[in-house]
Amino acid sequence: MSPTTIQPVSAHWLNRLLPARLPQAHKGDFGHVLVLGGDHGYGGAAIMAAQSAAHCGAGLVSLFTRPEHVSAMLCRQPEVMVSHQHINDMITRATVLLAGPGLGLCSWGTALLAQALASDKPLLLDADALNYLAALPQAEQQQLKRDNWLLTPHPGEAARLLGCSSADIQHDRVAAVQQLQQRFGGTVLLKGHTSLIAGPERQLARLDCGNPGMAGGGMGDVLSGIIAALLAQGLTGFDAAALGGYLHGTAADQLAAVRGERGLLATAILPHLQPLLNGKS
Numbered sequence: 001m002s003p004t005t006i007q008p009v010s011a012h013w014l015n016r017l018l019p020a021r022l023p024q025a026h027k028g029d030f031g032h033v034l035v036l037g038g039d040h041g042y043g044g045a046a047i048m049a050a051q052s053a054a055h056c057g058a059g060l061v062s063l064f065t066r067p068e069h070v071s072a073m074l075c076r077q078p079e080v081m082v083s084h085q086h087i088n089d090m091i092t093r094a095t096v097l098l099a100g101p102g103l104g105l106c107s108w109g110t111a112l113l114a115q116a117l118a119s120d121k122p123l124l125l126d127a128d129a130l131n132y133l134a135a136l137p138q139a140e141q142q143q144l145k146r147d148n149w150l151l152t153p154h155p156g157e158a159a160r161l162l163g164c165s166s167a168d169i170q171h172d173r174v175a176a177v178q179q180l181q182q183r184f185g186g187t188v189l190l191k192g193h194t195s196l197i198a199g200p201e202r203q204l205a206r207l208d209c210g211n212p213g214m215a216g217g218g219m220g221d222v223l224s225g226i227i228a229a230l231l232a233q234g235l236t237g238f239d240a241a242a243l244g245g246y247l248h249g250t251a252a253d254q255l256a257a258v259r260g261e262r263g264l265l266a267t268a269i270l271p272h273l274q275p276l277l278n279g280k281s
């Protein structure tokens, strides 16, 4: 395929990438997502990411967060295991790591991120994890570069990663996502109107779903949990980002069609995910 061919992501990807489950399947077949995030004041971001991973078919979901967010997580979604202790054990048990939602950039968050980066497990970096990466000297960024990570910047984060302005990113989004992928490796999903995904084999995909009702806090946190759940179920980074973005944008479009765009909450997406994942809406 030519590197400039952009594949539009459609409902067909769902059947192709998520075949029916075997009757004898068990939770161990569908991976274990560990979310790392939720510094003081930002528990919601990490909780929403963990909730959306649980709604998208991960076999198990855990959250490592600040102690004050533990009971909130259990109240919102008791399917999620949550702790503020023993991070090494939690990383050992996980199959996919998701670092960044509400992580902050103080010593608690950066130490957690360092532990995630030291693991060789598939790793999704969002929000503050991207800001941490952007702040490193380029030589250190190059040392961290790996094929099995997935970066999900919005245009502001993309600008920080490339050392330019968000207007520069928006001026040529295809060039920006390709440049990010080449600089950092792995898969990159550039968020915003018509999100773009660039993969390690120079694949490029485009999302034609989504709407301006999604421009609200927490929407990216929900997306990161969806993608992490798909990674846990064995999809490649590129496929997980493309299909995850499709499910997220399509769920938001379904909501907007009935209730309008303004006031569309990130958590309102959650009940729409299961029927979409199973081809029932």
Ligand SMILES: NC(=O)C1=CN([C@@H]2O[C@H](COP(=O)(O)OP(=O)(O)OC[C@H]3O[C@@H](n4cnc5c(N)ncnc54)[C@H](OP(=O)(O)O)[C@@H]3O)[C@@H](O)[C@H]2O)[C@@H](O)CC1
Pocket: 041, 042, 043, 044, 045, 046, 100, 101, 102, 103, 104, 127, 128, 154, 155, 156, 157, 166, 192, 217, 218, 219, 220, 221
């Ligand atoms: N409920 C919770 O717990 C929530 C917690 N959250 C957590 O908070 C933490 C910090 O997140 P954040 O939102 O303060 O930082 P961030 O997104 O970098 O924005 C900072 C600046 O960047 C720019 N910018 C942003 N988007 C842009 C775009 N599309 N296109 C272009 N520019 C864009 C814009 O700058 P401006 O253009 O206005 O100068 C903006 O002011 C993080 O851990 C996150 O997970 C959130 O997820 C919300 C819900």
Ligand SMILES: Nc1ncnc2c1ncn2[C@@H]1O[C@H](COP(=O)(O)OP(=O)(O)O)[C@@H](O)[C@H]1O
Pocket: 127, 154, 191, 192, 193, 194, 195, 209, 210, 211, 212, 213, 214, 215, 216, 217, 218, 219, 220, 221, 222, 223, 248
């Ligand atoms: N105008 C828009 N059209 C389509 N999708 C949008 C639009 N605005 C935001 N989104 C989507 O909503 C999500 C917002 O993510 P992000 O900016 O990281 O939010 P947060 O940091 O608050 O979680 C992304 O998936 C983005 O693609």
